[in-house]
Amino acid sequence: MERLAGIEPIVSLLYDGVLNPGDWYDGLDAINQMLGGIGFHYFALHAQNFAVLDSVSLAEFPAGKVQEYEVHYAQDDPRAARVFALPVGELMVDSDHFDAQAVSSWPIFADWLMPQGIRDTLSVKLRTDDAQREFLAFFRSPGQRLFNVHDKAVFAHLLPHLHRASGLRARMGQLEQQAALGLGALDKLSQGIFIVDETGRIQHLNRAAQACMAAVAAPCRAEHERLVFAASEANTQFRHLLTAACRQRSPASAGAFRLSRDAGPWWGVSVLPLKASHPLASFRQIHLAMVVLADPQGSVCPSAPLLGELLDLTPTEARLALALAAGKTIHDFASTESCSWHTVRTHLKNLLRKTGCHRQLDLVRLIQALAF
Structure with missing residues (x-):
């Protein structure tokens, strides 16, 4: 025809x-x-x-x-x-x-x-x-x-x-x-947040990150749209952690390092994996990493509602995440919530799936990075 x-x-x-x-x-x-x-x-x-x-x-x-x-x-x-x-x-x-x-x-x-x-x-x-x-x-x-x-x-x-x-x-x-919901939540955090791909190309940065890079003695900058740290040793550490966080053929892992400053306390830098299906990765279906740049003396722990909005968690999952990051155990949380520890384990499995973490330790690192 x-x-x-x-x-x-x-x-x-x-x-x-x-x-x-x-x-x-x-x-x-x-x-x-x-x-x-x-x-x-x-x-x-x-x-x-x-x-x-x-x-x-x-x-x-x-x-x-x-x-x-x-x-x-x-x-x-x-x-x-x-x-x-x-x-x-x-x-x-x-x-x-x-x-x-x-x-x-x-x-x-x-x-x-x-x-x-x-x-x-x-x-x-x-x-x-x-x-x-x-x-x-x-x-x-x-x-x-x-x-x-x-x-x-x-x-x-x-x-x-x-x-x-x-x-x-x-x-x-x-x-x-x-993704719009998650990225909107990032702007409510006092920490500098960068979403980058495996090459370090910046996909998104929140307001705190923009302010950090605009500072006189900025610890990092955008070079050809890629995140680069001013100190060569810090940049080497960042590249190593970024490779681990965006690893595709084996379990990705999170990591952190300290970044010294000429004046004032050190910065805490955390590099956390975001799997391709995570809302912040949007429809591109590529492995991304969340880079958190935080001043341990100037940041506060996010509330459970904000954490839930940021990571697409239910209220119970958000409370569990914050409890684990504060050093509580599954049994502690079960007692506080008046539920069985088997139920809490189910919530934990959902937390790991939604955040792209493979271990409880990785989850705690993720939440602690957001709570610096």
Whole structure:
């Protein structure tokens, strides 16, 4: 089929759209053009009550008409109910399911679609989970022929890519939200925090780190976007610890060293591993390290809520982390919380998994670095 020759550029746009919303919608528009449609409507519905959570339309609707659909028609749209009842990977065309009598009697057709110049719709369920359902529809006007078997065959070649790209977009969105939460929490800490990759390239630094590098006798600097310590011996120690923290083929490990200052007390420098799935690593899926530069006389221990926000911990996990860093045992914590030590061990396992630490000692080092 001639139209299949134009699929590859569309597929590229859909996958580029995983990180770039503009490319995603350009890809949907390209599908619309390939199908000879007059526009498309993408929206996400609440899984239980079908309330509209997100909506993007590329069609010549009069002002307020999309909102009118969302408020008055979306929850009772028989097309949405029909397409969401289909297995993933199957599409629906209105003209295959609703005859002329239904078109004239259903409010969605008679009162909204037809007055907007829409006669036929090709619809697909992009993704569904416990929270929401994504719906995508392409339109044809009464002056055009109905979607036929050839149109469905062309669209079927794109469906696997649409589903896969939609799922990736959802995953990237979740990771970006988690990362934004974690990075926002870093700015609340008084310690200088650097997130770096295995080469020392700075991925993020908090306000305290920025202030530290701007100081007159700054202990470190950014050189070609990489973190470098002013003292050569300190920089050698840093590079050694960074390699251990970003190690991929064997367990990563944390480490620390002291950095002397000409005036005032020494700095404490901790280099801690962040596994690729950690929220602070975002969607890049690379091994990163958290470098903590702290003044032991000027910092305070973070609160349990702040620690939970920073490391994506539950309140109980955050309290356990702080207790362990303070020298308490699992049995001490179980007694304080009035629960079994088996329950506490489960919390500890979750702590190790979420922080990317392999041992309790590594976890304690991580929390103590944040508590200097």
